[in-house]
Amino acid sequence: MLKKIDHLGIAVHSIAEARYFYETVLGLTCEKEEEVASQKVRTAFFSLGETHIELLEPTAEDSPIAKFIANRGEGIHHVAYCCTDVTKQLDQAREHGCRLINETPISGAGNKEVAFLHPKSSHGVLTEFCSGEQQ
Numbered sequence: 001m002l003k004k005i006d007h008l009g010i011a012v013h014s015i016a017e018a019r020y021f022y023e024t025v026l027g028l029t030c031e032k033e034e035e036v037a038s039q040k041v042r043t044a045f046f047s048l049g050e051t052h053i054e055l056l057e058p059t060a061e062d063s064p065i066a067k068f069i070a071n072r073g074e075g076i077h078h079v080a081y082c083c084t085d086v087t088k089q090l091d092q093a094r095e096h097g098c099r100l101i102n103e104t105p106i107s108g109a110g111n112k113e114v115a116f117l118h119p120k121s122s123h124g125v126l127t128e129f130c131s132g133e134q135q
């Protein structure tokens with residue numbers, strides 16, 4: 001079961017440069033920065049009520065985020081739904097014929113379980129399921 005939108009992932013060239021907009025213009029507070037080596041990204045989380053903004057900066061040229069920015073420029077990269085059981089949510093999507101990027105949950109930022117659905121199966125929006133435990 002989905003509980004809420006956990007975060008919006010936004011691809012940026014540089015977290016250091018993007019911070020100005022999120023901190024100074026919007027007035028949000030950065031909770032933490034973390035490098036996720038398996039995904040070749042650095043992340044920065046800003047809280048906003050019950051949800052978060054996750055900035056994603058590539059740490060390598062072959063990072064999926066580097067490819068995304070090269071193809072489409074900076075911008076919204078994914079929508080993440082907090083769910084009670086990531087594995088069940090994936091099974092349900094599979095049963096409905098969705099293409100999955102992760103067949104089983106992987107470890108994401110904050111050591112949460114995460115899994116992605118292919119954007120071709122979700123009308124152009126890369127969709128992430130993540131577990132409920134907050135970082």
Ligand code: ZN
Binds near residue numbers: 007009054078128
């Ligand atoms: Zn995410």
